[in-house]
Amino acid sequence: MASSSSSSLSPRNINKYDVFLSFRGEDTRDNFTSHLYSALSLKSIQTFIDDQLNRGDEISQSLVYAIENSAISLIIFSEGYASSRWCLDELVKILQCKREYAQIVIPVFYRVDPSDVRNQTGPFGDSFSKLEERFKENSEKLKSWRNALKEAASFSGFDSQNFRLAEMSPRNYKNQLVGVESRVKEIESLLGAESKYVYTLGIWGFGGIGKTTIARAIFDKISSNFE
Template identity: 35%
Template sequence: MRNIKSLNVLQADHLYTALVQAGLSVFRDDDEIERGKNLKCELDKAIEGSQIAIIVFSKGYASSKWCLDELAMILAWENTSLHKAFPVFYDVEPSEVKKQSGSFADAFSRYEEQLINAGSDTETGKELMKKFIHKIVSVTEHKLNRRVLSVPQYPVRMDSQVQNIHHWLQDGSSNANLLVIYGMGGIGKTTIAKIAYNLNFHRFDSSSFVANVNQLISEQPNYILELQNQVLSNVLKGEKGRPYNVDQGSIKIHQAICSKRVLVVLDDVDKLDQCDALLGTRVFYPGCKIIITTRNKGLLRALPAHKEHEVQILDDDESLELFSWHAFRQDHPLDGYEEQSKRFVRCCNGLPLALQVLGSSLRLKVKSIDIWEDELSKL
């Protein structure tokens, strides 16, 4: 957190204390770097090792070249990793940052001059400033109004699972617009798709996440039209255009997806005709990205050129960690429950959903090892 001293000391302490009380490990750059150390190097390490950066924009923020340099470091890390940055506006309006008005106008002008005087020509300096402001606007407009899909509280091994998908969503390539995430039920396909969606939907002109496609259509055969309406409403951002039948819906979706960069996730697809109804003719605007999750491996052969991501079961250590989070609210078993925990884990065969359900069902029974033995005998 940079420039937290721009708030008065009491307010800064309130913010810091609230974060710590919420169970977060908080780094404050104004008093946690030892004297004599390379400040830039230490800050870079702190930023790299953090999952979240809170940027406090105040009236004096942009007057400090050091603050702006550090902001650039934060945003650079966020652009190349799974780090997240969240802005807080204290006594300034978000529009002042976006439009470079008020106290930010003169400060940004001086910053540009410093870039030029440092050896950049005028055009390069202006271009650097343009890119710099674009990053700030991206944070202010999309992070504050973020639409977050709910994900499990303990996503064990999800970072590594999501990383390649995260990079694919950012590459801008139109060589493979379609990604299929496949694997058995309960293995974590939907969770992976949600995390990837949360990290990237703001990079697109519009986006849509359609959950439980096969289940909804199986229970209500006519529900496909409602799902089409959901896609259209999301992609067109509420514009009128509700189709009257499935064929008309497919045409409208085709027209919408062909006209802008969109991110669409279809969760739990089982048949090709479900894809046809919800993606039109599957001809996409350059830069569009479509993610499909499915249990049906046979669907892969029916789809056009696409990338694939097979979700693997958890190994023994990962399984024990996930089970422990749900059973004990920590990443390892309580003393005295190690052997029973391992036996329960073996019953789940590395399936995340089974580990979550079983661990949660045992959480209130940790006061008696006999109860655990009884439950094991039932399994």
């Protein structure tokens, strides 16, 4: 993959994203993946999702950057995943980051059998065969894609047939946090986030006044700055 090979992996201490979502847009963008993204966002999990519908010949540098700077990659294998060269190039890059950065990789099998993904058989294999025909002159790339599918499908993951994602609405979420933002800013200033020193800060008060909510909001906001 030209894009990933030209992007050298350099050490980094802080991940910009908690999760990178790799998925076939035509299969899951408007259903499973959108619900998953909403659920992660509601938990204040910083998630990268590619909203770009039109792509060039290679995955963009912004995608390479997002993959390299994510702590976890969730790979949503769907029937058409292997028909997309961009999905497979993402997958190769993700596995590279697993080796170089110890990135956590979790496969999600959306209406496909894990063994079909691993062996490129069944409907999933049919999708890959279409792409294989287009790249039959590039045996090295085909080999890298096959190896990546086999490796990723062997990881522990989730089968969508065994769990359900409830569609969650964020409309009431902000109402639960009324007045918290000003407290968060005040505590941030006390913590001295830019300082090289270590600070300990206590939050006290009567039960039910929102101490845990404030602490959680602080954690969600600054946790990505620490290992």
